[in-house]
Amino acid sequence: MSAPGSVLVVGASAAGLATAESLRRKGYQGALTVLGDEPHLPYDRPPLSKQVLSGAWRPEQTQLRGRDVLDALDAEFVLGDPAVALDAATRAVTTASGWTRRADAVVLATGIRPRPFPGAEDLRGVHVLRTLEDAVALRGELAAAASVVVVGDGVLGSEIAATARGLGGAVTLVGPQAAPMANQLGRQVAELLGRTHAEHGVRLLLGAAVDGLTEHQGRVHGVRLDTGEVLTADVVVVAIGSVPVTDWLEESGLVLDNGVVCDSRCRASAEGIYAVGDVARWHHEGLGAMVRLENRTNATEQAGAVAANILGEDRPYTPIPYFWTDQFNARIQVHGTLAADADVEIVEGSENDRRFVALYRKGGRPTGVLGWNMPKQTRLHRQALVDAADRSLTLQR
CATH class of the missing domain: 3.50.50.60 (FAD/NAD(P)-binding domain)
Known part of the structure; x- marks a missing residue:
């Protein structure tokens, strides 16, 4: 499979920017356009509820890359102009201003909006x-x-x-x-x-x-x-939750169901169209289920997988889900999935000290690891999930 002559990324937040960067990092030299509905250069969202809201950061400190770094991507950034329509057959995107662009590959990275x-x-x-x-x-x-x-x-x-x-x-x-x-x-x-x-x-x-x-x-x-x-x-x-930004795709012909429905390669239901980040709902081969993740880590990791598949690598995206949250004096990190009926064991530290690692098992199989103020130890225990995922994929093959 040859690389597409042009790629249009719809969405200029973390997932969209990471897709553009991954394409260039993997050697893609074709035309690259990033379209965003907000007027700002790409910025990070996790600090909004913490550092920006508390006043510890100025708003401009959330910017993901400086102007010089973005210029070095040799990409066209079209900002402040939301996409309003997609013709999936021709891969043509139209914006609110009437701007229209067709591309050989289109990546949907429009994220979510609050309910x-x-x-x-x-x-x-x-x-x-x-x-x-x-x-x-x-x-x-x-x-x-x-x-x-x-x-x-x-x-x-x-x-x-x-x-x-x-x-x-x-x-x-x-x-x-x-x-x-x-x-x-x-x-x-x-x-x-x-x-x-x-x-x-x-x-x-x-x-x-x-x-x-x-x-x-x-x-x-x-x-x-x-x-x-x-x-x-x-x-x-x-x-009270959020909804994927897919309303502009309702007449596109794509399959939409709690996001843009994709296969295990993050390919949507039309040739040359992919989805990444919060808006993507794809088949996770390791979990054997459709998955949509709303977190910053997934935006970056999935972007790398999408870029690779656009360039012909043809590999499934099978991440171990991860998110973190900082609240008061607690940094909580979660790897994997924490089922409500899972067996929970504190494997390091103690709850009384507010420093511990908990291992979640279901049917005897590790499914998740949670760390409370123990980041290094939490990463080490994540290996149990990697080993379990490897065994699962081997059995499926």
Whole structure:
């Protein structure tokens, strides 16, 4: 298979930039275009809920590469112009401004958008967090807020609650789970995370459903629970999940189902079209399942696999999933998958010391490793997952 004469990457965030960089690093010399809906040069999103929101970083510090490095890619960056249509048969992308470009290979890296709270989109004081503008706007309001309610107890909601509490206001975290990030960490570690939040002054109202928001003169005034209780709030942050940005692809002819559906090579359902990052839902041969991962590490690793397959390597993408989160004095790192019914064993350190590594097993087989303030030891225990994955792929062959 010869290299395509031109590649168009739709999406100029981490996954899109990493795809362009991987192509050049692997020797691709053809025409390369990166199209982005935001006006900014590519920037990193994980710091938005931590360093930018806390004020430790200036917004420009999130930029992934300097202008000189981007220029050296010899790529055309078309920014601030969102894609609105794709003709999959001709691989032609059209933007909101009417700009149209056809390419021999198209990489979809449009990511996700936050799920808004129904009916609250125009209510002042209600925020979501996805973009640099979102972080700057929320930071400005948190500085003066006496009371903050975070709706959503997953990774993002928990991080925002921790950062907001660090700024000194009264913070309440509301969500349906029994403990913060229970779906991502399992009950045992999530309960420890909940205790950590409580020790730092976050009020936890978990296992609770939000019935609506109250307002006064167009500004949010509180959060109403299904019990009838109303939580006073100067600022409400909504972190109730996200949706893949695929609405612009609905007439494209591609198969869409919780993302762009791809095979194990991250190829979409039309010739010459690939997907990468948060928007890609692909067949993971090692897990034997369709997978879509929303994390920074996957954006980079999957970009390398997509670039390789565009250039003819024809290899499946079978990562060991990984994500991390920093909250208060805890750095939590997770490799693999942590099933709710997994057997959990502390293999190094102790929960009491808030420094430990936990191994998750299901049916006797290692499926995940979690580290709490033990990064080096966590990486070492990851090898058990690599060995298990290798055995699984060998048996499948």
